Amino acid sequence: AQSVTQLDSHVSVSEGTPVLLRCNYSSSYSPSLFWYVQHPNKGLQLLLKYTSAATLVKGINGFEAEFKKSETSFHLTKPSAHMSDAAEYFCVVSDGTGRRALTFGSGTRLQVQP
């Protein structure tokens, strides 16, 4: 079985300050992990992915995430928030075999205050 928990449903930061979106996962297999972003009235876009290579993964728009197996975490960070980062972010786990569908977290809505 696999599951993913996004620890915060809403995060609010000021523009120019760091962003931290938290995600914990569980998986019976060596997982693949992803972060997707959804802007209002848009589809989901891949931000970054972890597939058992480097544990620190860099994505688009300055985001990165670190896979920590001991903590079963895959938190998303960005050093400096931009207004355009305001969106919903989804942490996603795959079982690594491709036999099961992806499991999405419930999402974290990021607000960026001017």
Next chain:
Amino acid sequence: DARVTQTPRHKVTEMGQEVTMRCQPILGHNTVFWYRQTMMQGLELLAYFRNRAPLDDSGMPKDRFSAEMPDATLATLKIQPSEPRDSAVYFCASGLVVSSGANVLTFGAGSRLTVL
């Protein structure tokens, strides 16, 4: 850029009517997913195809929903009869499972369904 194409983008219909949503996955992708997104439930997996065969449709109400892939370029999701509680945004996504098992999905823009 390759993209997943969904039609219609918006659909308003009356309760009891049949609704068909279509998806053209990215050429060469071997997996197709249907998700439903609502404010209350978030993203829910409805169906998952690999190489056109259904792998998982446990999230789909079988009495009214059906999902098919008549060929590699078309996936369909039908609701018959539709009900107001089916109002949601329906996303199609396609992906390519690679040797590591990673399945990076590309999402379509969604079909917004309103059932009156």
